[in-house]
Amino acid sequence: MMDIIGVWLAAFLTLAIMSFLFGDNPVYKFVEHIFVGASAAFGIIVMFNQAIWPYLYEGFTTTDAFLKITTYIAIFIGILTLFRLEIMNYVAPNLTWISRFPIAFVTGVGTGIGIVTGIHGFVFPQIVATFLPLLEKHASAIEIASNLILVLGVLASLYYFYFSMEQRGILKGITRLGMVIIMITFGAAFGYTVMARVSLLIGRIYFLISDWLHLVR
Amino acid sequence: MNRIWTIIEKFGSIDRRIIYALVFLATAIPLFFNVRIPMPVSPEVKSAYEAMDKLKPGDVILISTDYGPSSAPETQPMLEALLTHAFRKDLKVLLMTHWRFEGLIMGVEGLDKIARKFNKKYGEDYIVLGYRPGVTAVMIGMAQDFRNIFATDNEGKSIESYPMYKEIAGPDGILNYKDVALIIGLEAGAIGNAWIMIVNARYGVPIIIGTTAVSAPDYFPFYQSKQLLGMLGGLKGAADYEQLLNITGFASRGMVSQLAVHALIIILIFLGNLSDIARRFRS
Numbered sequence A: 001m002m003d004i005i006g007v008w009l010a011a012f013l014t015l016a017i018m019s020f021l022f023g024d025n026p027v028y029k030f031v032e033h034i035f036v037g038a039s040a041a042f043g044i045i046v047m048f049n050q051a052i053w054p055y056l057y058e059g060f061t062t063t064d065a066f067l068k069i070t071t072y073i074a075i076f077i078g079i080l081t082l083f084r085l086e087i088m089n090y091v092a093p094n095l096t097w098i099s100r101f102p103i104a105f106v107t108g109v110g111t112g113i114g115i116v117t118g119i120h121g122f123v124f125p126q127i128v129a130t131f132l133p134l135l136e137k138h139a140s141a142i143e144i145a146s147n148l149i150l151v152l153g154v155l156a157s158l159y160y161f162y163f164s165m166e167q168r169g170i171l172k173g174i175t176r177l178g179m180v181i182i183m184i185t186f187g188a189a190f191g192y193t194v195m196a197r198v199s200l201l202i203g204r205i206y207f208l209i210s211d212w213l214h215l216v217r
Numbered sequence B: 001m002n003r004i005w006t007i008i009e010k011f012g013s014i015d016r017r018i019i020y021a022l023v024f025l026a027t028a029i030p031l032f033f034n035v036r037i038p039m040p041v042s043p044e045v046k047s048a049y050e051a052m053d054k055l056k057p058g059d060v061i062l063i064s065t066d067y068g069p070s071s072a073p074e075t076q077p078m079l080e081a082l083l084t085h086a087f088r089k090d091l092k093v094l095l096m097t098h099w100r101f102e103g104l105i106m107g108v109e110g111l112d113k114i115a116r117k118f119n120k121k122y123g124e125d126y127i128v129l130g131y132r133p134g135v136t137a138v139m140i141g142m143a144q145d146f147r148n149i150f151a152t153d154n155e156g157k158s159i160e161s162y163p164m165y166k167e168i169a170g171p172d173g174i175l176n177y178k179d180v181a182l183i184i185g186l187e188a189g190a191i192g193n194a195w196i197m198i199v200n201a202r203y204g205v206p207i208i209i210g211t212t213a214v215s216a217p218d219y220f221p222f223y224q225s226k227q228l229l230g231m232l233g234g235l236k237g238a239a240d241y242e243q244l245l246n247i248t249g250f251a252s253r254g255m256v257s258q259l260a261v262h263a264l265i266i267i268l269i270f271l272g273n274l275s276d277i278a279r280r281f282r283s
Helices: A002-022 A026-061 A065-084 A093-129 A141-160 A170-212 B002-013 B016-031 B043-053 B069-088 B100-117 B135-144 B163-168 B191-203 B216-224 B234-245 B250-282
Strands: B060-066 B092-097 B126-131 B182-187 B207-211 B230-233
Touching (some): A002 A026, A002 A170, A026 A065, A026 B100, A065 A093, A093 B135, A141 A170, A170 B069, A170 B234, A170 B250, B043 B207, B043 B234, B060 B069, B060 B100, B069 B182, B092 B100, B126 B163, B191 B216, B207 B216
Parallel strands (some): B060 B092, B060 B182, B092 B126, B182 B207, B207 B230
């Protein structure tokens, strides 16, 4: 019985959201508010059950002294962030600066990890991937052409963003090539985006005609 | 002749509700027919399939469902196809998410459905680790010991208490990336980048990414640079994987609708441009 109610409710919510196609209306607004409220409530519960409670429980009950100390430090840093709450502007406006410490801590750690992983995991491997053989003995003509397009495409696209020299003559030609490559990339991305949006519509319509109306199996 | 130009010009001002109705019909009608159109399988999907197929029974795969219901029509068929392949090969599955509660809901739903089909048991063949916030910290923490991050599973029970844990953890009783044969990130955003840049680059764990079509162009450079073993992009990626498994799932059926809607869009773009040419010609 609950399954049937759930499916009917989901069908109503789907149609209500789709009604926006014919303009903003009260049913759409109502369902939009339900979505925001339900998401926030469910998110809080899951966050508490999956994140806050397991870490606190583990930290308080463990016999490992190091884990216990780090838990207390984490709680302390967490409490400091509460000084950023709006209410603190009224309760203790002189102490809101304290919240900058946890923010600085998170920013520092994030930047440190980000720089290392960015260079090691993205920049270097991507540069290496463009070092392709252009005249290999056993490579097929398609492979050589593909490598050539990739290398020239990378160089031309990079040069398109080089603004320190006036782009005339051959340099203008390279810039044009870079622009064409970038446009092709945008076109491919747009094509994929169309496919993504159509897929979402297929999902909803399939739900309506299959799970709700049982017209297809 | 003038009348023809007038008709052509009107294509540029078709009522948007007519276009909505046409798109609806082009999407819905093919779904009534349980057909699959033959498609050439993309090389990146074939690579993903081969990477999975090379694994031996008992090998551990870690699936991260980093998406929500808003992108489920694309990524959920990928999850179901990959799980079908995994359970056919008797692999051990660990499931987690970085995508708050939505990823957990979608992951558990797909895992339960496919596990039931293959008669797989929780705690023996698969474990749902759950969700923990802090993407980078979670990934780095798991490199030392999964229990640092997931001391308990989704049900709040210690992961060590399951028979599967004892089976898959190393002789030292520690479970970390060295015990995982393959990581599969099903992504609706940029978390896949973190899997590649942190876990693959730093710890050398092979990775497959299944992503929404919107994000697919962002992941192709990683496949080209061999940082990814394989990739599934959008509904087409899921349909390709279903084809390799020889099953007709939602993705395969959906591709017929994709074909119809794309044909309609191409016709509409053509008519719109024709209308614009007619308008310029007359003015």
